[in-house]
Amino acid sequence: MAVVTQNPLNLPSPPKFSTLAEERQYRKQRLAGAFRLFSRFGFDEGVAGHITARDPEHPDHFWVNPFGVHFGQIRVSDLILVNDHGQVVEGKYPVNGAAFAIHSRVHAARPDVVAAAHAHSLYGKTWSSLGRLLDPITQDACAFYEDHSLFADFTGVVYETSEGERIAKALGEKKAVILRNHGLLTVGQSVEEAAWWFIAMERSCQCQLMAESAGTPVTIDAPDAALTRQQVGSHLAGWFQFQPLWARMVREQPDLLD
Ligand SMILES: [Zn+2]
Numbered sequence: 212m213a214v215v216t217q218n219p220l221n222l223p224s225p226p227k228f229s230t231l232a233e234e235r236q237y238r239k240q241r242l243a244g245a246f247r248l249f250s251r252f253g254f255d256e257g258v259a260g261h262i263t264a265r266d267p268e269h270p271d272h273f274w275v276n277p278f279g280v281h282f283g284q285i286r287v288s289d290l291i292l293v294n295d296h297g298q299v300v301e302g303k304y305p306v307n308g309a310a311f312a313i314h315s316r317v318h319a320a321r322p323d324v325v326a327a328a329h330a331h332s333l334y335g336k337t338w339s340s341l342g343r344l345l346d347p348i349t350q351d352a353c354a355f356y357e358d359h360s361l362f363a364d365f366t367g368v369v370y371e372t373s374e375g376e377r378i379a380k381a382l383g384e385k386k387a388v389i390l391r392n393h394g395l396l397t398v399g400q401s402v403e404e405a406a407w408w409f410i411a412m413e414r415s416c417q418c419q420l421m422a423e424s425a426g427t428p429v430t431i432d433a434p435d436a437a438l439t440r441q442q443v444g445s446h447l448a449g450w451f452q453f454q455p456l457w458a459r460m461v462r463e464q465p466d467l468l469d
Contacts, residue, residue: 225401225450234267236287238325238402239274241453243287243467245406246276247460249330250283252410260330261310262409264402265318271295273318277304286469295319309369316375317382317398324398326405335395338416342391345415348428352415353439354408354448356431359387386444387412403457404449411452 228234242264254260260282263273274290276282291302297311317327338345342363347356362381369375378396382388386408387397395412399405422428431439442448461468 222447222451223454224447225403228267231268238264238267239287239290240468241402241406241457242274242276242290242326243285244457244460245328245402245453246282246285247464247467248406248410248456249328250281251460252332252413254330254332254409254413255282256331258307261307261314262326262328262330262402262406263310263314263318264326265324266292269294270322271319272300273314275306275310275314277302278307278310280304286467288469312369312372312375313378313396314375316372316379317396320376320379321382321384321398323400324405325400326402327396327398328405328409329390329394329396330409331394332409332413334417334420335389335413336393338420339389339391339394344389345412345419346428347431347436347439348422349415349418349431350439350443351411352418353431353436354411354444355387355415356436356440356444358385358440358444359389359412360385361389361391363391365390365392386449399449400446401450403453404446407449407453407456410456 245262258279261275263275266272272292272294274292276285277289277291280289291299291304291306293306293311294300299306314327344361345352345355347353360381360383362378390396397405397408397412
């Protein structure tokens with residue numbers, strides 16, 4: 212079987228930056244765009260949910276959504292910067308305590324992770340209540356084959372960094388973790404990648420719930436599932452899948468860049 216090369220189709224790849232300020236602005240723009248997309252997909256649930264982007268200059272700081280602002284109205288200028296003590300050091304809004312407790316520990320445990328996404332999306336939290344990993348029943352679900360884990364320890368809203376540490380431990384080196392009785396959490400080497408994995412995982416949960424309601428889905432065998440993960444589950448693939456969604460969102464809601 213042919214080995215899949217890193218970029219066989221000469222696809223576009225993530226940009227390089229000459230200054231940290233440029234890189235920060237790019238990350239913040241994609242972060243605001245990711246929130247607009249989460250709103251478009253219906254992933255909001257009141258004030259729950261957070262996506263974080265590590266600051267390129269201060270790697271123990273992250274940008275996150277302002278607590279209590281609807282995902283569908285977040286602009287670049289609304290994003291807040293939080294330090295490693297959970298203090299807002301830039302921006303005029305408060306931070307969600309759960310965002311700090313979980314994301315600060317995930318960013319600390321995974322230096323490769325630039326962004327992490329978590330929301331109380333309907334199919335993700337429904338699937339999470341089953342306490343099971345997703346099966347490779349579609350091509351798209353193979354992105355998560357042997358690349359997601361389960362945190363099977365719900366004890367209320369996550370306000371303690373010690374619980375964030377246990378979530379980070381459950382995540383390990385994978386791209387996603389199912390928080391049982393709670394929802395999904397995905398990570399990536401870019402905002403685009405973390406956001407795309409969340410969208411794809413939520414839809415994979417919906418897909419498996421529907422398939423198991425209708426019958427017994429056929430599972431893709433292990434070697435093919437592993438090969439497909441290489442094809443659709445790479446960092447570059449995750450980044451690339453986000454691009455058309457981002458382009459459409461910026462065209463339709465250019466105020467997100469304000
Ligand atoms: Zn949550």
